[in-house]
Amino acid sequence: MEGRHTVGGLMNRLLEDFEDSMQPFWECATAGENSLGEIIDEKENFGIQLDVRNFRPEELSVKMQDGRLLVEGHHEERNDRHGSVEQHFIRKYTMPKNVLQDSLESHLSDQGILRITAKKKAVENSQFKNIPIQFKSDKQ
Template sequence: MWLSNCKNVLQIVDNKDSFGIRLDVSHFRPEELSVKMQDGRLFVEGHHEERNDQHGSVERHFIRKYTIPETVLQDSLESQLSDQGVLRITAKKKAVESPQFTNIPIQFNSMKSDK
């Protein structure tokens, strides 16, 4: 699924095998970013103090919150920051078990008439 209305959200993937988010955080240094989990929610935060740029000065701060699907293996969550400023957060999902069938024996009772 691609999202075009959120400029810093590049991609969200939620399929049967994995969950992932890609964010453009190119305005932040690695030490200005944090990724945390709490109660099934993922928090991505970035903050940098005031800096001068070609237009004056700017201070940036954002917090993005995501509800993680229950099928995500939270211990498998990883985050990586590329040198182009793309933060990638990925996780594996629990294997979906195939439905188990139980054979139920069919009992056959012959009906004998008592004439």
């Protein structure tokens, strides 16, 4: 029965072709699953970690602008067997007021984890003042 196909076989082939054509988009979508990153807020340090493994160092930038940290990654358009793919992301973080912006550093690991860290201002030991509680009856 050459030349004859079952409906199930045709549907399977159609779905496989669709899945193959969508592969670049799935890769882009899953690359961004952890794209918000992890925020690390410790007593003396503040940090952000982002998984940027799909970007080369020269495709990334980290900037401070008006108290906001901007992290950007951009792939130029490239062709693959299904068409062309371009990736771009921008993450903006409002920095806590106690972060020393001059101490900001960024490091990219071999595994593609971008770590941005900064020192925090020293917390002043606050003096406690006892406030006496006065009792006043509501009955007159």
